[in-house]
Amino acid sequence: MSHDAPRSNFIRDLVEEDVATGRFGRPVTTRFPPEPNGYPHLGHVKSIVLNFGLARDFGGRCNLRFDDTNPVTEDMKYVEAMKADVRWLGYAPDAELYASDYFERLFEIAEGLVRDGKAYVDSQNEEQIREGRGTVTSAGTDSPYRGRSPEENLDLLRRMRAGEFPDGAHVLRAKIDMAHPNMVMRDPLLLRIRHAPHYRRGSEWCVYPLYDFAHGLSDAIEGITRSLCTLEFKDGRDIYEWLVREAGFERPPTQIEFARLELEYTVLSKRKLLRLVNEGHVSGWDDPRMPTIAGIRRRGVTPEALRNFAEAIGVARKPARTELATYEHYVRDDLNMRVPRRMAVLKPLKVVLTNYPEGQVEELEAPSYPHDVPLEGSRPVPFSRELWIERDDFMEEPPKKFFRLAPGREVRLRYAYFITCQEVVKDADGTVVELRCTYDPATRGGDAPDGRKVQGTIHWVSAARALDAEVRLYERLFSVLDPEDVPEGEDFTKHLNPDSLVVVRGAKVEPSLRDDPPGSRYQFERTGYFVSDAEDSRPDAPVFNRTVGLRDSWAKVKGS
Ligand code: ATP
Numbered sequence: 001m002s003h004d005a006p007r008s009n010f011i012r013d014l015v016e017e018d019v020a021t022g023r024f025g026r027p028v029t030t031r032f033p034p035e036p037n038g039y040p041h042l043g044h045v046k047s048i049v050l051n052f053g054l055a056r057d058f059g060g061r062c063n064l065r066f067d068d069t070n071p072v073t074e075d076m077k078y079v080e081a082m083k084a085d086v087r088w089l090g091y092a093p094d095a096e097l098y099a100s101d102y103f104e105r106l107f108e109i110a111e112g113l114v115r116d117g118k119a120y121v122d123s124q125n126e127e128q129i130r131e132g133r134g135t136v137t138s139a140g141t142d143s144p145y146r147g148r149s150p151e152e153n154l155d156l157l158r159r160m161r162a163g164e165f166p167d168g169a170h171v172l173r174a175k176i177d178m179a180h181p182n183m184v185m186r187d188p189l190l191l192r193i194r195h196a197p198h199y200r201r202g203s204e205w206c207v208y209p210l211y212d213f214a215h216g217l218s219d220a221i222e223g224i225t226r227s228l229c230t231l232e233f234k235d236g237r238d239i240y241e242w243l244v245r246e247a248g249f250e251r252p253p254t255q256i257e258f259a260r261l262e263l264e265y266t267v268l269s270k271r272k273l274l275r276l277v278n279e280g281h282v283s284g285w286d287d288p289r290m291p292t293i294a295g296i297r298r299r300g301v302t303p304e305a306l307r308n309f310a311e312a313i314g315v316a317r318k319p320a321r322t323e324l325a326t327y328e329h330y331v332r333d334d335l336n337m338r339v340p341r342r343m344a345v346l347k348p349l350k351v352v353l354t355n356y357p358e359g360q361v362e363e364l365e366a367p368s369y370p371h372d373v374p375l376e377g378s379r380p381v382p383f384s385r386e387l388w389i390e391r392d393d394f395m396e397e398p399p400k401k402f403f404r405l406a407p408g409r410e411v412r413l414r415y416a417y418f419i420t421c422q423e424v425v426k427d428a429d430g431t432v433v434e435l436r437c438t439y440d441p442a443t444r445g446g447d448a449p450d451g452r453k454v455q456g457t458i459h460w461v462s463a464a465r466a467l468d469a470e471v472r473l474y475e476r477l478f479s480v481l482d483p484e485d486v487p488e489g490e491d492f493t494k495h496l497n498p499d500s501l502v503v504v505r506g507a508k509v510e511p512s513l514r515d516d517p518p519g520s521r522y523q524f525e526r527t528g529y530f531v532s533d534a535e536d537s538r539p540d541a542p543v544f545n546r547t548v549g550l551r552d553s554w555a556k557v558k559g560s
């Protein structure tokens, strides 16, 4: 598969300049820094592709670093999921690192700041600290503890670490400027006491670094060159620069912000995704409707499609919502070139070929790929007197432009024969239960030797040999473009799409599918792209998830 040259963007341009000028005096070094408090999602894919892609393209390094500085919400299962998903996406981190391994180093840096008079222990409570910060329009006020001597601060800081004080008794703050125009710079908190077990450090550590303190310094410790983050960290850039400078790092990393991925009909926030799971709106983190990598994978999307999507949307400074159609385009485009074609009938209607011998089954050969896909292969497809076709492929009174089966009309059964509908059998309610048709033996393979044409070609499976399957038809999980846009007091869950999952039981699929491993992907001809569900499929009771639909020409005509 061809790989286009990486598209240029403002970050790539800056990195190119760094390399040309030798700005950092070390190879391009990036990091992907998730907090292990949820499963990674499509937004993370954007960041992963950006960070790992830059390292790859400039011959540098990219670390996977867990930003695990909050003992309350983090868990090893999220670490494992993140590692597996990064690898599945096709990237091998140059190092797997944990901010929680830097606690000692960060503490030493804190001691250094205290000695230099750049940090102090504040003993106000949370509320007093908040009030003292002032507002955007008014300066804050100095803490009464701001004047403590370095010796007193150092003593208190060490006793904080030794576990002498309860949560909230003291915090360490940077000593910057309580009237700074950037609120973040008004003596930000650096360390706080937390007597809570950490998933990696257990209970031995109790002075936890705050995000701003841990993040930039972790970057600096690792020798990161450009620290790429999303726009909400823009105000944090001042403290980032202050800390790496005061801590004495040579040629420290610098932060660049870019617009996060926002996608139509989708929420991308671990907190909200966690709620969908906990409240049972979805079956789990890997529900195929979830924008998590686990869900996307179970839906049948390939890592290549995700990478292509992320590369194509690029990065920019300005926030924008990406169209769902763009995402689906890259999913379809990738599957089109790689998956075999098969036949499956979702809503079966029985067809009996009255002139076909009873009990006979013949094997027809069907190509697995169309001409424009550079892959080869075929499989035998059994053909018999009784067949299933799609209920929607028949209309008793067809309107203009409906070219499929109708009374008296001849159509092609794909790869098989021409058939003509002779009789419609209905039940007492008037529901069509069976079509009695004749087939033309001279049209074997799907062409008439006399050159006569038919307007419609439909798919089918042999009733004698079909497998019964469950098919799960997925639609967008939310029914509005921006599910997070809700009036005050209301909740994003009100926008959940009640029809996001339609389960079809009793679908009929061709028997060749029985031999494929779970997780195999297909195009069901004329229907869409599907993947066998590795979790729920059984050899004689397969389950298929719809990855993405094809565009249905009739639905378009009907809708217009
Ligand atoms: P969430 O809001 O889902 O909790 P987060 O930013 O808090 O996301 P982290 O695990 O802390 O999640 O983020 C890891 C990395 O992924 C960060 O560099 C973050 O900026 C990036 N990231 C997270 N969400 C997106 C997104 N929607 N688009 C681009 N990058 C993202």
Ligand code: MG
Pocket (backbone or CB within 6 Å): 035
């Ligand atoms: Mg977060």
